[in-house]
Amino acid sequence: MICALTGVFPVTQARAQQAPLPEGARIVVPGHGWGHGRGMGQWGAKGLADQGKTYTQILSTYYPGTTLGARASTEDIRVLLETSSDVIASSDQPFTARWSNNSIIATSDATYRYFKETWDGTNYHGGSIHVYRGAIEAHQGGSSINSINVLTMQQYLYGVVPRESPASWPAEELKAQAVAARTYAARRKDSSRAAGSSYDICVTTSCQSYGGYGTKSSPTSSVTVLESSSTNSALDATAGKVLMYNGSPILAEYSSSTGGYTAASSLPYQKAVPDPTDSVSPHHDWTASMTVSEIEARWPSIGRLIDLTVTQRNGYGGWGGRVLQMNIIGTKGTTTLTGYGFMNAFAWPGRSNGLQGNWFTPLYWRGVLQSAPSAVTMYAGESKTISVRITNTGTASWPVGGNVHLATNSASSFATSTWISSTRPASVARNATDPTKSSVGPGQVAEFHVPLSAANMPPGNYSQRFALIADNQSVTSLAFTVGIQVLVPWVSEAPNLLTNASFEPSTYAWR
Known part of the structure; x- marks a missing residue:
């Protein structure tokens, strides 16, 4: 069933009071897609590229009503790498360290006082070593130190796109990913600068996944480069291009797999649109499961589990679309939560048979x-x-x-x-x-x-x-x-009786 509705889609499920489900019973939860579903679906974009669509056609599919604009390819961006109490930075080239007022802290050709320690064997700084383009800055953030990578937008995106889309994917999908990632970063930068923040964007999937230039397993090892020639080419071919709406970069969200229908929001360019080419995604259809006892342990206030009912959906796609609200009904009470709330309690990949999004339907047998x-x-x-x-x-x-x-x-x-x-x-x-x-x-x-x-x-x-x-x-x-x-079974002796017996006048029944 496909419901083309705006707003929420109420689901009516009136059931008589039931006995609790057995604790060993399994709740099976089929679902669609991986991620929030807003904006571009990366697997669907690959499917469109496989069909010969250009990157501009792909972008117009997922971000309707937007236009392509331009930003300076040399603009910089400040990336928050980590927050900690200690920061160790090194450089293979001559360097200068400065305070925020531009006064010099140290330079690579200065004279320093140092303390010598001795130990047996080889001692390296522990942990992984990340290699970044540009410069590293340390900013105080409360009682911690923020490590910030300052580099050009293009250099930053060289470290983003191969982390967000496989470098082996079609060139037009990679170009679409390049424009979406640049647009997302530009919007975050503009809002961060307006708010006076010391950095513009983070490195995790809460923003965009950023791996930098490469990694080293030890200070003396060679660099394992994380950038890719195919994604760098896609970025160079679309240098400076961003998606615009009313003169500003849009919130160009994207996720792995929409499940066949994108999710709408209040933003005019984030509309729910069919995404049939998402069918190439391994996350297009999935099945999660959990036991009744696991649900009862997660929400003990409900007592024994009686029912799982979906009360609101977004109205797009099978089952009425993504779950906006649901009730977990028990012998002692009812817990109301969102589809994401239920998903996060049993999420994949932390749980091998977990939920991958909020488009699902809970099934049980009774x-x-x-x-x-x-x-x-x-x-x-x-x-x-x-x-x-x-x-x-x-x-x-x-x-x-x-x-x-x-x-x-x-x-x-x-x-x-x-x-x-x-x-x-x-x-x-x-x-x-x-x-x-x-x-x-x-x-x-x-x-x-x-x-x-x-x-x-x-x-x-x-x-x-x-x-x-x-x-x-x-x-x-x-x-x-x-x-x-x-x-006792009947035994048929009728032939012998008829042959060897005589009967008084009466009425007889034979079986």
């Missing part, structure tokens, strides 16, 4: 008997099939003939060996609410046909317990017992 099955009467040696109807009160659909079954929880005298195999026969036989459907959706009634066999059972009264399960997915809380009466 059912309620329409009525308790009647007691079954059968003769020893007989086979019989009973019909059981169960209302789907979970959030996952049950395919007809699929993975949702009624099963015995152990080997049973009444059930054949197939009951405890992966091909249990009592899967959903049909959708009793709408027999034309090939699955049973939430709120609909499923009909199960359960085969029983009394082939090896002596006469007597028995009971058999069944449980509703979803193979390879989850257990459910539904279990019920069927009473079974096994009768």
Whole structure:
């Protein structure tokens, strides 16, 4: 379902009070995309470049209403590298260190007082060594020291683009990435300078990932260059170009994978647009999971988990789009949070089966008997099939003939060996609410046909317990017992009786 709406998309999910989900039950969460989804999708941009689109066509797809403008390619930018109490800087070339008032602290050709220490072996400054273009400045920030790399915008971007897009990607995608990264940096710089900040931008994905020129494993080792000729060429081909709206650089956000639809914001150029070429992304579709007990441990105030309900979506794409608000409902209370709040609690890649964004739908399996099955009467040696109807009160659909079954929880005298195999026969036989459907959706009634066999059972009264399960997915809380009466089998002796017996006038019945 694709809903082209503005604002939020309310989701109505009225459910009767349910029993808590089993602690061992698994919540399965399929989803789309990786990242916030605003602006350019990098995988979708690659898909467009693969189709022969130019970088300007790619940019106009993701940033509608913008135009290309120009900035001086020689402009500088101040990059916050780290904040710490001590800073060690070195240079392979002659240098001068100055205070902020331009007075000289030290130069490489001056005379210094030093203290000599001796030790056995070789002693290098610990930690990784990063190599940067430009100059390094140290600024006091409260009780700490800010290490700031001052260099030209183009030099800075040489260290950004290969960190944000693989250097092996098509040239037009790399050009689009170059313009987006330059625009993002220019906007951050303009706002930072206006606010009087000592730096313009950071080095992490909170801003843009910046690796500098290269790294060294030790002071005496050669430099491993992080820049790439392909990304440098893309930057040189688009030197100075930025995206503009109303005369200013835009907030040119981008993320790895949109999942097939970008996310809108209040900014006029951040509109929700279809992104079909994101289908090339390995993050286009994903599936996360967690247990009920993990959710209860993360939000203990809810008590036992009863339900997960999405109450607001953004209205774009499948399921109604990205989750804006959801409720975690328990026996002791309800916790309301955003889709990102839920994602951050179980996020990938810190969690191998975690969530990658806020476009998802939580699935769990649960059912309620329409009525308790009647007691079954059968003769020893007989086979019989009973019909059981169960209302789907979970959030996952049950395919007809699929993975949702009624099963015995152990080997049973009444059930054949197939009951405890992966091909249990009592899967959903049909959708009793709408027999034309090939699955049973939430709120609909499923009909199960359960085969029983009394082939090896002596006469007597028995009971058999069944449980509703979803193979390879989850257990459910539904279990019920069927009473079974096994009768003495009839033995047909009619031919002998007719041949060897005489009968008084009466009425007789034969089976």
